[in-house]
Amino acid sequence: MEIDLKVDVGKIELKNPLLLASGCAGYGLEFDDFFDVSKVGGVCLKGLSINESKGNNPPRIWETPSGMMNAIGLQNIGIKNFLKEKAPHLRKIDTVFVANFYGHKVEEYVEAAKMLDDEECIKALEMNISCPNISAGGIQFGVDPLLVHKVVSEVRKETKKPLCVKLTPSGNIKETAKSAFEAGADALVAINTIPAMAIDTEKMDFRIFNKVGGLSGPAIHPIAVKMVFDVVSEVPIPIIGCGGVEKGSDGIEFLLLGARAFQVGTALFYNPKAPLDIINELKEYLKRKGFNSIKEIIGKIKTKEKEKCL
Numbered sequence: 001m002e003i004d005l006k007v008d009v010g011k012i013e014l015k016n017p018l019l020l021a022s023g024c025a026g027y028g029l030e031f032d033d034f035f036d037v038s039k040v041g042g043v044c045l046k047g048l049s050i051n052e053s054k055g056n057n058p059p060r061i062w063e064t065p066s067g068m069m070n071a072i073g074l075q076n077i078g079i080k081n082f083l084k085e086k087a088p089h090l091r092k093i094d095t096v097f098v099a100n101f102y103g104h105k106v107e108e109y110v111e112a113a114k115m116l117d118d119e120e121c122i123k124a125l126e127m128n129i130s131c132p133n134i135s136a137g138g139i140q141f142g143v144d145p146l147l148v149h150k151v152v153s154e155v156r157k158e159t160k161k162p163l164c165v166k167l168t169p170s171g172n173i174k175e176t177a178k179s180a181f182e183a184g185a186d187a188l189v190a191i192n193t194i195p196a197m198a199i200d201t202e203k204m205d206f207r208i209f210n211k212v213g214g215l216s217g218p219a220i221h222p223i224a225v226k227m228v229f230d231v232v233s234e235v236p237i238p239i240i241g242c243g244g245v246e247k248g249s250d251g252i253e254f255l256l257l258g259a260r261a262f263q264v265g266t267a268l269f270y271n272p273k274a275p276l277d278i279i280n281e282l283k284e285y286l287k288r289k290g291f292n293s294i295k296e297i298i299g300k301i302k303t304k305e306k307e308k309c310l
């Protein structure tokens with residue numbers, strides 16, 4: 001019997017629970033040489049802003065044990081160019097495209113969401129709230145529950161599309177998750193990269209021009225698992241796990257805790273075919289465990305019991 005991998009993340013229907021993470025899969029067309037992108041449940045596109053952005057100066061990437069740090073600086077082609085040059089190609093591909101977007105002011109988030117709202121190839125929006133708010137002295141939107149509430153509720157009013165909010169691991173994730181839910185988010189993604197730093201002792205300088213980078217990859221997976229655990233027990237909306245998934249069992253961890261889907265990011269850089277391997281591993285796991293459908297394992301582990309001290 002064919003194993004059923006279909007899941008839904010609220011109103012978003014996916015053929016399987018694997019999405020490519022934003023910033024790691026370009027605009028959905030870059031993986032053509034490696035695999036047919038319609039095989040994955042969805043693709044979160046590179047974070048878009050109203051205007052084109054050139055990002056940060058190099059060096060922007062540093063490899064770490066079991067991970068990498070990046071400070072790309074949200075380089076992107078801008079929403080107008082995306083709609084003109086990329087969207088017509090994406091309309092022909094049978095998977096769910098999710099537009100990741102950001103701003104540096106509440107008004108920029110709202111404007112970006114409005115610009116994306118009528119594009120038919122975009123089935124959902126993913127708000128990256130790990131950005132500094134220049135109207136509030138540069139504090140990240142995502143660490144302050146009040147700012148999260150403000151920016152999510154303003155965007156919510158202006159879009160008909162399902163709205164996913166991508167949480168930052170900085171700050172109190174239970175509080176920010178609650179704020180995003182109360183402000184009208186349809187789903188939450190946990191987590192974005194973790195702020196990190198590396199020093200070149202020979203040059204006596206920072207490894208990354210921006211000094212701080214975001215750590216991603218297998219190194220952050222157990223942290224992401226803990227944060228998904230925290231969030232699923234806090235809010236009643238669907239959660240998408242993200243952080244360090246490189247094999248089937250990593251994604252299954254998120255699903256067992258109650259996440260409806262998961263994303264694969266950094267693994268694509270060292271194994272571009274990882275999504276196909278992971279999808280096969282999901283099927284093999286379900287067969288071995290005697291399940292016919294992936295939905296049967298979602299939330300199999302109860303998360304309500306209180307934790308004891310470490």
Ligand SMILES: Cc1cc2nc3c(=O)[nH]c(=O)nc-3n(C[C@H](O)[C@H](O)[C@H](O)COP(=O)(O)O)c2cc1C
Pocket residue numbers: 021022023024046047048070072074100127128166191192193215216217218220242243244245263264265266267
């Ligand atoms: C090079 C790079 C660029 C990224 N760009 C974005 C982005 O534009 N928007 C966003 O929300 N997350 C971005 N991320 C974060 C990833 O989508 C993901 O949340 C994070 O890397 C953790 O998942 P992973 O360990 O599977 O990579 C980026 C990550 C990397 C490594």
